[in-house]
Amino acid sequence: MARHEGRVVFVRHALPGERVLAQVTEETTRFLRADAVEILDPSPDRVVPPCPYAGPGRCGGCDWQHATLEAQRGLKSAVVAEQLARLAGIEREVVVEELPGAKDGLGWRTRVQFAARPGGELGFRRHRSHDIETVDACLIAHPEVEAVGAELRAWPGASAVEVIASSAGDRAVVVRPRPRRSVTVPDLDAGSSILVDQGKGHTAPRRGSGVLREQVEDREFRVAGSGFWQVHPGAAETLLDAVLSYAAPEPGEWALDLYCGVGLFAAGLAEGVGAEGAVFGLESESAAVRDARANLRDLPQARVERGRVEEALDRFQIERADIIVVDPPRAGLGREVVDRIASLEATRIVYVSCDPATLARDLAWFGDHGYPLTDLRAFDAFPMTHHVECVALLVRR
Secondary structure, eight states, rough: EEEETTTTEEEOOTTTTTTEEEEEEEEEEEEEEEEEEEEEEEETTTOOSSTTTOSTTTTOOOOTTTTHHHHHHHHHHHHHHHHHHHHOOOEEEOOEOOSOOOGOOOBBBBBEEEEOOOOSSSEEEBBBSSSEEEEEEOOOOOOOHHTTGGGGGGOTTEEEEEEEEESSSEEEEEEEEOOOOOOOOOOOSSOOOEEEETTTTTEEESSSSEEEEEEEEEEEEEEEEOOOOOSTHHHHHHHHHHHHHHOOOOOOOOOEEETTSSSHHHHHHHHHTTTTTTEEEESOOOOHHHHHHTTTTTTTTTTEEEEOOOHHHHTTTOOOEEEEOOOOTTOOHHHHHHHHHHTTTTEEEEEEEOHHHHHHHHHHHHHHHHHHHHHEEEEEEESSSSOOOOEEEOOOO
8 A cells, every 4th residue: 555645545566665666557536546567666575476477467366476475474464453453443463374285375276267258268357357368377276277278278158167176186167158159168188077157156067967076084075066165275174173173062062054155164063063962054055055965964963954144043043052153255244144143142153254354343243242352363265365264263251
């Protein structure tokens, strides 16, 4: 951030403390956006971006390839701490932890969505633009994603192509057609299921089953098509361990897993509460509910239902819980859901978040209900970008 004539300037491709020549790319009445097109006084944290497509006017996917990994994590730590202080009044030192499986911060992304030009060439959108930067490789993509060779081929009729590589060795390509067009699927370098995105989260297999297997410790999870799963190969197991460490489920306890996806946290909670306890999961996506029920079929104490948390807790007459785990989308919970969750009087709440701002906002509201922040861990689940994953523990006062 810089300032110019009283207005804030958000300068992409710069680092704190640097003096740069910045070119304005967007102007509003309150702030400017700009690209650092020349570095006059570089930061000691600056490095040459490893990707040839990173830089002003190029691919919009990676924010911080020009900084060392240590500096990236330091910036993320500062952002989380600043949001906690500003929005929740919580003063706390934050350390962003490295996840296993991303040497040098590259080769980690197991789900990559490419945009397609009208001719079918694949690439990524430029920052805050609909323009597409075509690429022949992506350095943060997992090697098994790159093995498919999707970027090296044209996909006539496609508007987007997602390539997925699972931890159990499955691969899938999800193709989104342009309106009133069919997609010509080229020959690929590695065997993959081919699915067609039919909109609203529904996919239809064209070749193969389209079901991917994900392995976490000794349990296998199925994920249909492009359903949600952590994209960093070390994230699922690390987050599960962090959640269970904070939740500390005991035999006979009653747990809720809200926004439960395909059942990753619900499975761990169910094993912890045992046959004498119970786990109730809520998820709004129908495909994820089907997957979760299949993934939890050996745990009769776990039940998953479809619904939005805003209405489903009342519809299913949920009045109490010992443990509540929440993993909402980037928008967070919001005041209404925080109020409803707090009314259940759980002993402990574990909040998984991919957005420090909405997390801090919701923590402030939980604090008003007698749920102060007890502990927090942050993880570098998205190296080379500004994104960070947090797990927070709230214990009822």
